Amino acid sequence: MSEHQTAVSRRDVIRRGAMVAAGVAIVAPTDAGDASESLSKRFETLATAHIEINGVDHRLELQPRVTLLDTLRERLNLTGTKKGCNRGECGACTVLLDGRRVNACLVLAVAADGRKVTTIEGLADGPHLHPVQQAFIDHDAFQCGFCTCGQIMSAVGCIAEGHTGSNAEIREWMSGNICRCSAYPQISAAVEAAARERV
């Protein structure tokens, strides 16, 4: 993806310039107004983030307030990551950030600069489903399906963490994913089976 890779990014140029300015301000604050002005320049109203999403590098110009969730869905059309509660309560937006499961609605996209994100779209290997995806099908682990992408991403994280020693442990460590249809018995069975397969 050569269009996403530039030798020197705008952020780098701004950061280097600002660091010099801030350094001067901290060392020799002869004028409080000047110091404050130099510090102000460290803040960006439009920031560039380089994020590797499902193995592809993306260079994104972002308003700082935009979440990773909205960036995935609205900017990149990766709509598998669902927007449920948008406040960290339901888990429908679960993705892997540097390999660890997080709520994408609680992460600013700009704060994911330099990090790797995996979404549900990045799990399958070509036509071959990820073992957790297959396990959810085999165990009928969904009804309406809205929470399923988040459940599967959370399960991938849960299995990688090793919190699948018992059905009770799976339920505890999957409690951040709410299923309004209450398919919990099938979901925990699917996670248990996928974890066994992995071993």
Place this chain on the structure above:
Amino acid sequence: MRDFSYARPTSRAEAIALAGMPDTMVLAGGTEFLNWARIGIVEPARIVDISRIPGIEGVEALAGGVRIGALTKLNDAAQHPLIRASYPVLSEAILKSASAQIRNLATVGGNPLQRVRCPYFRADEPTPCNKRVPGSGCAALHGFNEKHAIFGWTKDCVAVHPADPLVALAALDAVFTTDGKDGGRRIPARSFNTLPGEDATAHSVLRHGELIVGIEIGGAAPKSAYLKIRERESYEFATVSAAVALDLDGEVIRRARVALGSVAMRPWRLAETERRLAGQRLGSPAIGAAVDAGFADALPLSSNAYKIKLARNAALRTIELAARA
């Protein structure tokens, strides 16, 4: 949500300089900030993302204790072998908080900066709340207050602090270490948050531009436990919780430390209970009497008298759990 500008400093000194700017807030894990901003509880012009400043992440043994860097994720702190073995009350309290996903984002330094879960404070539409709009009153005082305080409240605020790890830290006499433009401070976990009698509009004693950089805990407390009572088995805030650390001489309590959670605006140490527990034999009737003595100054609101009995029984059970830890 009001738009804001963003800076991500790469050193602690730079972070402190930036965090001291007016109308500026600090972001670490971000799990609370974004929800505040969505509701309109905060509307900062600038955000300082401190998540990548070096040197304040991880768990390290100190002589006679441990230091946890402020940026350590909750899950990492709770599952660290040293914390599990020497401070089970803290490991349990962390793992009973939030969800696995949130604990992968949230930091131990950000955790005590959570704000109250009072529905009036978090309301989408304006309601009287002195923490939301100073001087507007307290809608919970005569409103929905089933989950609110039984200790240390005033008519100006009856909310409780929701953090679980903080209750364990208070029982362990942990200290938050800070850094700021005027130097650092050491703030005991048990008095980090502000009681309404001191300032009903405040959340904690942390100053603008001051950063929590670490937590220090003294000697190991292997005989310790955390009990969280809540309406769901998992992923729910406490109705009440209890953290207990015991120093035992065989079956006799040499020293007990007992803190309650979700009963006040800060973790509530039962000083009189602790004093009376010293020298008592485990399982003796004197234990119950000692716990009762800690509730002499408990005062219920219109709808939460049940919490006094619940907290009393939670403290008693947690003493037993800690003895068996």
